[in-house]
Each structure stands twice: as C-alpha cells, then as structure tokens.
Amino acid sequence: MGPFSVTGARDALRRTQTAMLLPAVLVGAGAGLGAVGFRWLIEAFTxxxxxxxDYSSAGHAANPYVPWLGPYFVLLAPVVAGAIYGPLVYRYAKEARGHGVPEVMYAVARQGGRIPPRVAVVKSIASALCIGGGGSVGREGPIVQIGAALGSTAGSVLRMGEDRMRVLVACGSAGGIAATFNAPLAGVxxxxxLILRDFTARRFGLVAVSAVTASVIGRAALGDERFLDLTPVDVDHLAAYALYVxxxxxxxxxGVLFTKVLYWVEDICDAVWHGPEWLRPAAGGIVLGAILLALPEMYGVGYPVLGKAAVGGYEVGFLLVLLVGKILACSVTIGIGGSGGVFAPSLFVGAMLGSAFGQGMGHLAPGVTGSAMTYAVIGMGAVFAGSARAPITAVIIIYELTGEYGLILPLMAAVAVATGVSHALSGETVYTAKLLRRGVDLDLTGPAAIEVRAAMGPPPxxxxxGTGLREAATAMMExxxxxxxxxxxHGRYEGxxxxxxxxxALHEVPPAGESIEAxxxxxxxxxxxxxxxxxxPLLVASDGDGLPVLDEERHHLLGWVxxxxxxxxxxPPS
Incomplete structure (x- = not known):
C-alpha cells in the first residue's frame, strides 16, 4: 500500500499544480493589465x-488650465480629488481607504483570501484621483490590492478552496508589484x-509564473528601463562597510519613525474630524494643499525628485527638509482618508536620508566614503526594511531597480542592520500596525487566529x-x-x-395558549x-447546537456559529 499511496499522492499534487497554472497565468495577466491601466489613470488625473x-518636478508652476490661480491651485487640487473619491470609497468599498497592503494581509490570514471584486475598481479610481490630486503616496499599495482582488475574484469564480484562493491572491499581488516596478523577483x-508569510516550492512556482506574466505585459506597455542607472559600484575600502552599517x-x-508618525497623524485626524467620513478627504485636502504649496516636491509619488536626489541634485539641508516633508505629507494624505501606498514613500525617505548621509560623510571622510548615489540607493532599501521589516524584498527590489550587482554586499549589510534596529525599537511594522490597532495579530495561530465571522453561517x-409552543416545536423540527x-x-434580536x-414545557405544562415567552x-x-x-468555551457550554452572532450594538442577528x-x-477543506 505504501508505494501506491505515495505515488497517488504525488499524482494528486501534480494535478493540483497543473490545475492552478492557468489561473495563475490569467491572474498575472490581469494584474499586469491592471497596473498599466492604473498608471494611465494616475497620469490622466495628474x-x-x-x-x-508630474507636478513634483515643476516647482511652483501654475496649472495652465487655471493660470489665474498661479501656484495656489495646489490648495484646491486635493480638495477636488477628495470630493470625488471620498464618497466613492465610503459608498462602495471602505476597504479601498488607506494604503491597501494590510487589508490584503488580513484577507489572506483571516478571511480565506476573500476580497470583494468591487475593491479593484474602487481602489483604482480612488487611488488614481488621490495621487493625481497631489496625495503624497505610492502606487504599489493600490496595485497590490487591485491584483489581490482580481486573484480572489478568479478563485471565487472557479470555486476554489481557501488555500488555493490565498495563492491566487498572492499571485495577483506579485503581478501588481512586478508590473509596477518592472521587478518580477521583487513581486514574488x-x-x-508579506502576503502569504510562508515559503513553499509549490506556492513559489505559481506566484513566479504570475509575476513573470505581469512583468512581460508591463514591459510591453511601459518599456523595459531601469528605475536608476548607477555607475559600477566597487567598495575599495573595508572601512566603508562601517559607514553602510x-x-x-x-x-x-x-523607518520606525515613519511608521509612528503615520499612525500618530492618523490618530490626530480621527480626533479632530467629527463630520461625515465621505467628506473627510475633501476637508482635509486643505491641509495637504498647504503642505504642497510650501513644498511642491511632495505632489504625488515624486519619483523625479527621488531620482534627482539620488544623483546629488540637492544639498544636505534641503534633503532633510524633503525627508521630513515626505513623512508628513504621506501621513496627512493617509490620515485624511486618502488612498495610496507607503512603499514608494519609504523609498523616497530612504533616498533623501542616504543621499544626505553620503554627502555628509563625503566631507568627513572623502577617501573612504565613495559615491553619494550609492548611499541614496542603499538608504532606499534600508528604510523600507526598517518600516516593513521585509529584508528579502528590500534587497531584491533595490537590485532590480538598479541592476547593479556591486550593491549587494553593502545593501545586505545595511538592510540586515536596519531590520534588527527596527525589531529592537518596535514590535510592529508599517503594515501590521494598522491591523494590531484593530486587534488583529497575524502572528497568532489556531483558534486565536480565526475570527467568529469566518466560522459563522446563516442563522436558522x-x-x-408570541409564537406558540407547538408551532415552535414544528419549526425546530423542520x-x-x-x-x-x-x-x-423590526429585525431586532430577542433571545x-x-x-x-x-x-x-410541552411535557410538563398544558401547551394550549402557551407561547415561547415561557x-x-x-x-x-x-x-x-x-x-x-x-x-x-461558550459553544461547548451551550445546551443547543449553536450560538448567535450579533452586531456591535448587540441588536441585530448577523449569523450563527x-x-x-x-x-x-x-x-477548512482545501
């Protein structure tokens, strides 16, 4: 029986892998097309x-459509954008608010990978409006959520089990990152x-297929150019490694500071705003507009500014202003209810820090330091590792963005130290902090990791x-x-x-005229x-075969466990 059972298991695994291959390719294609469409939307709204x-590189220029406003149009751009996407998010998909990745992590860990398909559409429009209207956030968080929603929708259509659904969600997320950054390995x-939080050969293969498919589509539509072109990096002095460390x-x-400020500003916005949530982005857009008026480099994602900083286009003092400005502008954008990612802002902050660090050390130790551009690029990966605590992704994405293998050793050293410092300073990351604030700890396993909503079914x-006893008995049997x-x-739960x-009651009391009130x-x-x-424990102690699940006010019945x-x-079944 042994050899036959092993052979049967292998055949079953092979069939499962083959059955998942086509959906993985389709999800990757959808994520690639979604990334291209999303980029187009951002450019159009901008x-x-x-x-x-890209207004971040335009200085204090006026908007040619409203030239009489001069540079002051930036006070209105976030307000107009917020007035459109605020009601859209509030009405159709509240999950589309914020930076997106935590919602995908939560769906994979606690909801079997289920994400409503409408999230992809709402997130695309809301994030493109937010970024186009000056929101100082990234496009990777939205495309991760868009790709994940496509994967979840495909899994639902194909009626897949939770394990396969999670894999397709990861495929969509990887495809989104791969097409957005032209970085298939980083997407995987x-x-x-971050999404699956688990490495297996089967899952890796499927996610890689999806990322490659999305990347091919992205390159065909957007080109195959590196994000940054570096001169060859060569560490001539061993002492330079001390600087990288x-x-x-x-x-x-x-990276930890970025996380703390992000949620601190969000708490302030929650405390200050008492109006309707759909109006919050428009009202808060005034504050964001004031930041953009003072520092137009914060408009949108800001990649031109990042690129200029990386090649030494700014002095140390202004680099530090841009660093602080990005943390504040991104935090305000998220705090007022904006929709966009924090991956790109962390890269931006890292580039400013690294460039300032490299220029400063170049004055102190010119014979040891080397190119400031190298420090800018390494700073990008290190700050991301410090905020997201994803060291493998940090190393891979910087390598793919630059194509410079000479960066690997100093980059790995800096990223490893940044991750360790982040662990020492904080127990949460920029992604898990949002979930922990909602009482969700992704590190929990077993029953503690499963919410009642995932276990409940429809109520009987x-x-x-006033229903009679005999009528109630008949209903119970049926x-x-x-x-x-x-x-x-009125739909209120009454016991x-x-x-x-x-x-x-039926045995001891004459049932005539008696109701269930007794x-x-x-x-x-x-x-x-x-x-x-x-x-x-409550379910075990109950004398029936289930317990009611009520809403937060404990007035209405939501389900039955x-x-x-x-x-x-x-x-769960596979």
Missing part, C-alpha cells in the same frame, strides 16, 4: 488636476514574505415573539436545529429558544470580530 505630467518575494542603523530608526429560521433565534418585527427547554432565554451572544478561541461550522473553520 494632467487634469495639475496641468503637468513581496507576495511570499551606520546608515543601516539610522535607516532602521527612520427565526421565531417571532429546521433540524437544537436552538432557534427569536427576532421581532432564543432551546430544544431542551421547549420539550420540558421558555425563551438569552444564551451568550458572540460578536463577529471575536476570536474563535473565545467562542469555543454551530459546532460543525466551528470545526470547519478550524480545518
């Missing part, structure tokens, strides 16, 4: 709202390190107050349930009736956001 292809490792330590601290047919909820005419109490009780109710670990649905959540 031209409409600023009158320039981003998906494996020092830069890594500073970058790790700056409810009874209404539903094949051991407990039925009681819901009034439940258990089979044991109902049987006793046997109605209020078993412990669950909330959708509770962990299954909290729910299991039974022993069977709890077991299914703990051991």
């Amino acid at each position: 031209r409409v709202l600023s009158g320039h292809d 490792f981003f998906a494996m390190e 020092l830069l890594g330590a500073v970058a790790g601290a700056v 047919p409810p009874l209404t107050p 539903a094949d349930a051991g407990r039925l909820p009681v819901v009034d005419g 439940s009736v258990g089979a044991l109490a109902l049987a006793r 046997v109605r009780d209020y078993p412990p109710a669950l909330l959708a956001g509770q962990s299954l670990q909290e729910a299991l 039974s022993h069977r649905s709890a077991l299914r959540a703990l051991h």
Whole structure:
C-alpha cells in the first residue's frame, strides 16, 4: 500500500499544480493589465488636476488650465480629488481607504483570501484621483490590492478552496508589484514574505509564473528601463562597510519613525474630524494643499525628485527638509482618508536620508566614503526594511531597480542592520500596525487566529415573539436545529429558544395558549470580530447546537456559529 499511496499522492499534487497554472497565468495577466491601466489613470488625473505630467518636478508652476490661480491651485487640487473619491470609497468599498497592503494581509490570514471584486475598481479610481490630486503616496499599495482582488475574484469564480484562493491572491499581488516596478523577483518575494508569510516550492512556482506574466505585459506597455542607472559600484575600502552599517542603523530608526508618525497623524485626524467620513478627504485636502504649496516636491509619488536626489541634485539641508516633508505629507494624505501606498514613500525617505548621509560623510571622510548615489540607493532599501521589516524584498527590489550587482554586499549589510534596529525599537511594522490597532495579530495561530465571522453561517429560521409552543416545536423540527433565534418585527434580536427547554414545557405544562415567552432565554451572544478561541468555551457550554452572532450594538442577528461550522473553520477543506 505504501508505494501506491505515495505515488497517488504525488499524482494528486501534480494535478493540483497543473490545475492552478492557468489561473495563475490569467491572474498575472490581469494584474499586469491592471497596473498599466492604473498608471494611465494616475497620469490622466495628474494632467487634469495639475496641468503637468508630474507636478513634483515643476516647482511652483501654475496649472495652465487655471493660470489665474498661479501656484495656489495646489490648495484646491486635493480638495477636488477628495470630493470625488471620498464618497466613492465610503459608498462602495471602505476597504479601498488607506494604503491597501494590510487589508490584503488580513484577507489572506483571516478571511480565506476573500476580497470583494468591487475593491479593484474602487481602489483604482480612488487611488488614481488621490495621487493625481497631489496625495503624497505610492502606487504599489493600490496595485497590490487591485491584483489581490482580481486573484480572489478568479478563485471565487472557479470555486476554489481557501488555500488555493490565498495563492491566487498572492499571485495577483506579485503581478501588481512586478508590473509596477518592472521587478518580477521583487513581486514574488513581496507576495511570499508579506502576503502569504510562508515559503513553499509549490506556492513559489505559481506566484513566479504570475509575476513573470505581469512583468512581460508591463514591459510591453511601459518599456523595459531601469528605475536608476548607477555607475559600477566597487567598495575599495573595508572601512566603508562601517559607514553602510551606520546608515543601516539610522535607516532602521527612520523607518520606525515613519511608521509612528503615520499612525500618530492618523490618530490626530480621527480626533479632530467629527463630520461625515465621505467628506473627510475633501476637508482635509486643505491641509495637504498647504503642505504642497510650501513644498511642491511632495505632489504625488515624486519619483523625479527621488531620482534627482539620488544623483546629488540637492544639498544636505534641503534633503532633510524633503525627508521630513515626505513623512508628513504621506501621513496627512493617509490620515485624511486618502488612498495610496507607503512603499514608494519609504523609498523616497530612504533616498533623501542616504543621499544626505553620503554627502555628509563625503566631507568627513572623502577617501573612504565613495559615491553619494550609492548611499541614496542603499538608504532606499534600508528604510523600507526598517518600516516593513521585509529584508528579502528590500534587497531584491533595490537590485532590480538598479541592476547593479556591486550593491549587494553593502545593501545586505545595511538592510540586515536596519531590520534588527527596527525589531529592537518596535514590535510592529508599517503594515501590521494598522491591523494590531484593530486587534488583529497575524502572528497568532489556531483558534486565536480565526475570527467568529469566518466560522459563522446563516442563522436558522427565526421565531417571532408570541409564537406558540407547538408551532415552535414544528419549526425546530423542520429546521433540524437544537436552538432557534427569536427576532421581532423590526429585525431586532430577542433571545432564543432551546430544544431542551421547549420539550420540558410541552411535557410538563398544558401547551394550549402557551407561547415561547415561557421558555425563551438569552444564551451568550458572540460578536463577529471575536476570536474563535473565545467562542469555543461558550459553544461547548451551550445546551443547543449553536450560538448567535450579533452586531456591535448587540441588536441585530448577523449569523450563527454551530459546532460543525466551528470545526470547519478550524480545518477548512482545501
């Protein structure tokens, strides 16, 4: 039996891999096309709202469409954009608010990879409007969420199990990164390190196929040019490694600072704003506009500014102004309800830090330091590693953006130190912090890692107050349930009736004229956001075959958790 069972298992695995190959290719193609379309949307909205292809490099120029406003049009551009995407996000997909990656991580870890398909459309439009209107955020977070939504939709259409659904979500995320940065390897490792948080050969192969497909489409549409062209890097002095290590330590601290300021500003915005959420981006756009008026280099993603800083186009003092300005502008954009990523801003901050560090050390130790451009590029990877704590992705993406293999050793040294410093200073990353603030710890496993919403099913047919005992017994038999909820005419939850109490009432009390009021009780109710670990003891102690799941106000019935649905959540079918 042994050899045959092993052979059968291998055949089954091979069939599974083959069955997933075509969906992975299709999802990669969709993510690649999505990235191209998203880039086009950003460029279109940027031209409409600023009158320039990229206003970050235009100085204090006026918008040619409204020349009488002069440079002051930037006060209105974020307001106009926010007035459009604010209601759009609020009405159709609240998940599209913010930087996107945490929502994908949460969907993979806690929701079986399920992401509503409308998220892809809303996120595309909202983020393109936000960036085109001056939002100082990146485009990688949105495209990760867009690609992930495409993968989830494909999995739903094909009726795949949760494990395969998660893989397709990772395929979409990898494809988005690959096409956006022309970096297929970085897309693969981003998906494996941050989205799946798990490395297996089978998953790696499928994610790689998707990333390659997306990258081919992206290169065909957007070109095959490196982000930065570096002169060959050669570390002539061993002492230079001490400088790279020092830069890594500073970058790790700056990455943590970026995370802290981002959520600190978001907390301030939450405390200050008391109006409707759909209006928040437009109202907060005034603050963002004021920052852009003072520092137009913060408009949009800001890649031209990053490129100029990397080649030494700014003095040290202004580089530090740009560093602080980007952290503040990005934080305000997210805090007011904007939609965009934090990956690119962390690269921007790293470039400013690295360039300033390299120029400063060049004056102090000119014979040892080397090119300031090298420090700018290494700073990009190190700050990202310090904020996201994804060292493999940080190394790979910088290598792919530059194509310079001579960077590898100093880059690895700086990224390793930045990651260590980040670990020492903070227990959260720029991505996990958002989830931890919602009470979600991705490092938890087992029942503690599963929310009640993932285990609940639809409630059994409810009874209404005043229902007779015999009628209730008939309803219970027809539903094949051991407990039925009681819901009034307004949809409010009014307790439940258990089979044991109902049987006793029918046996001991003359049933004529008697209603369920005599046997109605209020078993412990669950909330959708509770962990299954909290729910299991209550479920075991209940005398029926399930417990109700209520909304946060504990007024309305959302679902029902039974022993069977709890077991299914703990051991989902593949």
